[in-house]
Amino acid sequence: MESSATDSDAPDLVCQLDNVQGMVDALTAVRWKRNQDAVIEISEHGIVVIVEEMSCLQAKVYLQSELFIRYEYGEQGRPRFGVSLGLFVDCLNTFSVPGHSSTIEIRYPGPDMQLLLKSVDSLDAGIYAEIRTRIPDTISWDYNFEPAGSTPLTFTTSALKEAIDDLDWPGSSIQITVQPDPPSVTFRGDGHGDLQIDFVYYSNADLLIAFHCDRQVSYRYKYKFLRATTSNIPGSVIRDNRGSKLTIGRGGLLKVQHLVSVARTSTSHQQIDSAGHQNPSRIAYIEFFVKPEEDEDTADD
Structure with a gap:
């Protein structure tokens, strides 16, 4: 297939999720303070949201590609970017309607490296949000978790x-x-x-x-x-x-x-x-x- 300018401008990730509230619940569980940053990693396997503090506490939310009704990944490797976790959760909440399973589309990156969200299940009205991303300040600490003493x-x-x-x-x-x-x-x-x-x-x-x-x-x-x-x-x-x-x-x-x-x-x-x-x-x-x-x-x- 011949490459084109359109191909090079294609986003790394386009995915759709039919239960915004489930994603809000998962991310809320790792939001232990008001002003909190997160690192997001994306790959062909899904999305991982990483939050940590003082190299003593780390949390990871695994959103596997199978969770999404559409998941298209077009990049090599695992792109990483930083976001405000609170802003991300608050934006997702605007798409969540009590008693209704809203469907959203997530794209990354936008023209200015934004994380883009929009509603896709309504023909009458739509919600659109852009979240500014940044280069992570630090690399998440590497843990080598090996069970000891068989204690699950x-x-x-x-x-x-x-x-x-x-x-x-x-x-x-x-x-x-x-x-x-x-x-x-x-x-x-x-x-x-x-x-x-x-x-x-x-x-x-x-x-x-x-x-x-x-x-x-x-x-x-x-x-x-x-x-x-x-x-x-x-x-x-x-x-x-x-x-x-x-x-x-x-x-x-x-x-x-x-x-x-x-x-x-x-x-x-x-x-x-x-x-x-x-x-x-x-x-x-x-x-x-x-x-x-x-x-x-x-x-x-």
Whole structure:
């Protein structure tokens, strides 16, 4: 095929999504402060939104290409650009109508390297937005997450959020201990007071859904970073109650994963199989990574 000026001006990405609210919910979950920047990476596999703070806390939202009703990627490599996360979420909210699954089109880049959004499901009126992008100031820190001690734990999302919220008042770092006998996970904070929350697997099976641990591990984390992993989970995600997975990796790196539905409301029943599980292609994955505090009492890995 002969190249042309039109081909060279073609955007790297053109995609359409039929559930704006699902994308808003996913991005809101990683918006833990008002003025927050994000790095967006795009590829043939989908879109990844990365947010981090002080090289101690990182969150990633994975929007796989299968989530979109149209996904056309025409660039080599993985273009990266920075945006204001708050501005991005606020713009998306203007396209979201309660009780209606709006469809939007996202293009990048525009003539001046903007991120372009427009509504495509109405013949009578349209909404159009341009978001200024910038070159990221830093490169996101590279984590090498390797499970250690086999500690994948699955909580109901509401139980995990309530436990972390309750740990606020001691005013210090939080120690998380996972042990195989008895199979349990303990959250402990001390500071202005002492507070300990225990989840014993056999006693709390309705809250601690899945448990696997072959040896005890224990690490401490700053409360403000731990709280960010659940503080802005939208109520719709908690009501879906898909479960949130907590895993402690090698060196104490903590991973917390949430799942957010982006299925179109009016057709969501078509995405659910006979066992009641939604098609994984209609799920956005959110992962938080929290580095542990340096602590002499920390268990050796």
